[in-house]
Amino acid sequence: MVIDVGGVNMKLGILYDSSETDSCALYASALAAAEGKADRIETIDVSEAASAPCICCFQCWTKTPGVCVLPRDGGTRYVEKFWDADCLLIISRVRWGGYTTPIKSYIDRLIPGLHPYFTKRNGEMHHKFRYGSIPLMLAVGYGAASPGEVATFRAYTQANRDQRGTTRDTGTLVVERGLDATSGAAEECTRWLESELREIGKEARK
């Protein structure tokens, strides 16, 4: 999705899971947030095509740099679609404080977009980027089993952003009260994403 936020063209990718009702509802909310600003939508539904898990062979760094050697699948298309996205919105049920296994199978496949060499960001060692940057990972979580899982999900998704060197502590939304029509959670997701895209656009213009 190419979003024009006040003169800055931003490309947004969305990763969601159509096998889960809440994920579909939040996906619709995310689209509503981008409505009117979007020229093109780049979405991956993890239930439509599976991504084989990364096997950590590092051949995408040392044998075929930038290209995963696993047989072509959803994870391959994930890199092709999202490698140059400014933002990647991940909509997932909170599983043990992280993403669900089908979502994480996709996330792990972003490795070809990184460079094996190291650099320091936010005081920690991280990988350099193959292409200037990596998408800023925004996250929406739902269905956490405990307050502890919510806290871990926030810390974990923030760590994903720290890899990029972008400290954006508002970049995670956790829906804690269910997604029925009366909860207002869907509307909250729309407002949150509108605000995030606006703020990220402002920062990009600086």
Add this chain to the structure above:
Amino acid sequence: MKITAINGSAKGERSNSREIIAMIQSMVGEDKPIEVVSQIAQFRKPDDAALRAMAESDVLVIASSLYVDGLPASLMTLLDRYSAYLAGIGAPGASLTSGASSAPGASKAPRAPHQRVFGVVNCGFFEGQQNECALRMLAHFCEANGLEWCGGAGIGTGEMIGMMKDIPPQASIRAPVVNAVKAIADAIAKGEGGRLPRDAFAQHKIPWIMFKLAGEMGWRSQAKKNGLKARDLFRRPMDERARRR
């Protein structure tokens, strides 16, 4: 005491996670043999006998590498299957949800009460602290399944674990990592009630810049073995695709 360790690395036998399990084995003593379940072997060929072995254990050790700040997806697949297995045997008469791979009679397998679970997560970055979220995820996995989380260790400079195995354990470069693993081995050996007071984080005692340069030299060496030049590591194939379009 029955101990099972999950080798959470997709690299299998030649992984640093496997080396961590070997370290724990030597520390707890050969009289307490550790059965090892390889998550990647289980991913390729799921087998409920492994789940049964895990469920029957008094202690479960999960040793893994860090993938994008969390647990590897293929390890999560095994933990998902284990959760379904435990749910099946936890509720008498409940059918197992792990599908066709469920062995007949598996629901009769005993479940060790208060199974103690320890975790060791290592990463290729310098700082052991970067494994904190993955350890928290293992703790939540335990909460969700009624298992007893007994603490874990987050190890940075993970690529050095295997390289250091012939260096004396208390050599200053190696000691912080050995001590963190030893704390887990001691808690395991203590038996019922043995646990870490808090998660431990450590990395090999090597200057940050030296680890960075050695790591990068390692990547160049790998590339060279694959017939590439150092500059090939910087290829940008997606840029080329975009230009061709």
